[in-house]
Every structure is written in C-alpha cells, then in structure tokens.
Amino acid sequence: MTGTHAITVYDLQLEAGCTISPFSWAQKYAIAHKGLNIDIVPGGFTSLSARTGGRTDFHPGIRDGDEWVFESLRSGEFIVADYLDKAYPDRPLLFRNPDHRNYVRFLDNWLWATAIKPWFSCYILDYHDRCLPEDRAYVRKSREQDFLGGKTLEEVQAGREERLPLVIPMLEPLREILRETPWLGGEAPDFADYAALSVFLWAASVARTPPLPDDEPLRDWIERGFDLFDGLGRHPGLNPLFGLKMPTTGDAQG
Structure with a gap:
C-alpha cells in the first residue's frame, strides 16, 4: 500500500491463514481504497476477545489509533466503511453520496x-x-x-x-x-x-x-x-x- 498511516484489522482467519469473514475482507479493501496501510492482527474466532482486550467476542473490526470500530454482523450496515469516509474525507470516498x-x-x-x-x-x-x-x-x-x-x-x-x-x-x-x-x-x-x-x-x-x-x-x-x-x-x-x-x-x- 502507498499510505504511511496504518489501520489495524483484527482478522478472522482459517487454519490455512486466509480470512474467512466477508466483513473483514470488505474492511481490508476499504482501507486499501483509502490508500492506507493494513496492519493485520491474526487469529480466529475464539481469540478475538483476547486480541481486542475484551472489546468484542465475535464482531470483526479495526483500530485506528485510539478509535475502535466494530461491524454489527448485519449485511448492509458498513460501520467501518462509514467510519473511514468520516475520518478520511480527503481520501477517495467509499460512498459518493x-x-x-x-x-x-x-x-x-x-x-x-x-x-x-x-x-x-x-x-x-x-x-x-x-x-x-x-x-x-x-x-x-x-x-x-x-x-x-x-x-x-x-x-x-x-x-x-x-x-x-x-x-x-x-x-x-x-x-x-x-x-x-x-x-x-x-x-x-x-x-x-x-x-x-x-x-x-x-x-x-x-x-x-x-x-x-x-x-x-x-x-x-x-x-x-x-x-x-x-x-x-x-x-x-x-x-x-x-x-x-x-x-x-x-x-x-x-
């Protein structure tokens, strides 16, 4: 990626190392679209709470500095994408309007x-x-x-x-x-x-x-x-x- 700032993604991975969550996949593409770097914290379902300091048990999400943002696990909500457009309006928008x-x-x-x-x-x-x-x-x-x-x-x-x-x-x-x-x-x-x-x-x-x-x-x-x-x-x-x-x-x- 070309950006110098990194967004941390708390991934949900399989034994093969690839991401399983469609929410996590969409998050990674959204971050890349903004020209920001992606910092992956690897792990699966049962380690998510420990990796996020107890902030979530199942909701995939990101950390941007001191900001923690988690998806709702409902299609069409786009909580992380909305956050990225609000936090980085000067970078390419994910939603035009x-x-x-x-x-x-x-x-x-x-x-x-x-x-x-x-x-x-x-x-x-x-x-x-x-x-x-x-x-x-x-x-x-x-x-x-x-x-x-x-x-x-x-x-x-x-x-x-x-x-x-x-x-x-x-x-x-x-x-x-x-x-x-x-x-x-x-x-x-x-x-x-x-x-x-x-x-x-x-x-x-x-x-x-x-x-x-x-x-x-x-x-x-x-x-x-x-x-x-x-x-x-x-x-x-x-x-x-x-x-x-x-x-x-x-x-x-x-």
Missing part, C-alpha cells in the same frame, strides 16, 4: 440472500473443517444451535451437488450490470465492488467444491477484483472458485 450508499446496501443485502445463504448450507462442514483447530468446537456448537435449528453440519451440507447449480442462474442480475460496465462502481472500483467481492472471497475461503463453473461470466470481474491493491484478494490458502460441473440437459431430465 447517500444514493450510492443505498445502492451498495441493496446490492450487499441481495448478494447475502442470493449467494451466501445457499452457499452457507453447501459449505458449512467445510467451514468447520477449515477453521483453526481451537475454533472448531465453538463453530460446530454455535452454527448448529444458532443457525441450523439443531441439525448437524453433516446433515445440512449433504446433497450440495444438487443444490450448488441452483445458485448460478440467480446471479444473473450481477452479470447484467457487469456486461455494461467494468466495475460495479462504474469505470473504477468502489465499495460496491468490495462488498460484492467479499462474498466471493468468503466462498473461496471455505469451498472445497467450487461454487462457480469454469465459464462463469463473472470470472473476469472476480479475477480483476482479487488482483486489486497488489493482489489483496490473492492468498495461497484460498480454494478455487471455478470448476463446478453443471448438470447437462439429459442429467436434469433424469
């Missing part, structure tokens, strides 16, 4: 419902298995009790081969935008791109089976997005996003 922020909020909420929600069920056991060993008991208990209605991770992930192809056509609105413009932000990337890319970075962090086919039209935008800021989205611990085998017409007809 309230209308642009509403556009990004809609896009983020739509992608969470369209992609993360179905992919979560397809990769929940992978999610657990790729966590740091000390985090796995917490992840299993919290996900099974809080998100899966008491079902096991194994039960929920079973049958994903049939479910994964169903997500592909649901991404068409995103493809339509990117057929007309190189970035969701227009001629240059902005927080619309970073929020959307964070969804695909989350998928790459957990997906042992690729979620997207090799010929996915979004591939060019995703690859360019991962390459931004000296390859911020490139980490050797990430899994391939592309390679999903789609059913043929004959397969679909049985």
Whole structure:
C-alpha cells in the first residue's frame, strides 16, 4: 500500500491463514481504497476477545489509533466503511453520496440472500473443517444451535451437488450490470465492488467444491477484483472458485 498511516484489522482467519469473514475482507479493501496501510492482527474466532482486550467476542473490526470500530454482523450496515469516509474525507470516498450508499446496501443485502445463504448450507462442514483447530468446537456448537435449528453440519451440507447449480442462474442480475460496465462502481472500483467481492472471497475461503463453473461470466470481474491493491484478494490458502460441473440437459431430465 502507498499510505504511511496504518489501520489495524483484527482478522478472522482459517487454519490455512486466509480470512474467512466477508466483513473483514470488505474492511481490508476499504482501507486499501483509502490508500492506507493494513496492519493485520491474526487469529480466529475464539481469540478475538483476547486480541481486542475484551472489546468484542465475535464482531470483526479495526483500530485506528485510539478509535475502535466494530461491524454489527448485519449485511448492509458498513460501520467501518462509514467510519473511514468520516475520518478520511480527503481520501477517495467509499460512498459518493447517500444514493450510492443505498445502492451498495441493496446490492450487499441481495448478494447475502442470493449467494451466501445457499452457499452457507453447501459449505458449512467445510467451514468447520477449515477453521483453526481451537475454533472448531465453538463453530460446530454455535452454527448448529444458532443457525441450523439443531441439525448437524453433516446433515445440512449433504446433497450440495444438487443444490450448488441452483445458485448460478440467480446471479444473473450481477452479470447484467457487469456486461455494461467494468466495475460495479462504474469505470473504477468502489465499495460496491468490495462488498460484492467479499462474498466471493468468503466462498473461496471455505469451498472445497467450487461454487462457480469454469465459464462463469463473472470470472473476469472476480479475477480483476482479487488482483486489486497488489493482489489483496490473492492468498495461497484460498480454494478455487471455478470448476463446478453443471448438470447437462439429459442429467436434469433424469
């Protein structure tokens, strides 16, 4: 990065060292967009409280000098991005105006419902298995009790081969935008791109089976997005996003 000032990110990482949290991914891109340096404090879920001096148990966040800023864990809130625009208005803005922020909020909420929600069920056991060993008991208990209605991770992930192809056509609105413009932000990337890319970075962090086919039209935008800021989205611990085998017409007809 080109800036001299550093923002500290309290990361949520997997055993492979890559970030799992889409919130943390979006934070890192937002900081880089501002031209600031990123100082990573590594660790997983169960060490977050100790790393932040007891300030949070699960909310990914940043420290900027004496300021601590944590996300709410709800899509479309952008607490850290709002802080960065307020604290550094002289640097490139993440949100050009309230209308642009509403556009990004809609896009983020739509992608969470369209992609993360179905992919979560397809990769929940992978999610657990790729966590740091000390985090796995917490992840299993919290996900099974809080998100899966008491079902096991194994039960929920079973049958994903049939479910994964169903997500592909649901991404068409995103493809339509990117057929007309190189970035969701227009001629240059902005927080619309970073929020959307964070969804695909989350998928790459957990997906042992690729979620997207090799010929996915979004591939060019995703690859360019991962390459931004000296390859911020490139980490050797990430899994391939592309390679999903789609059913043929004959397969679909049985």
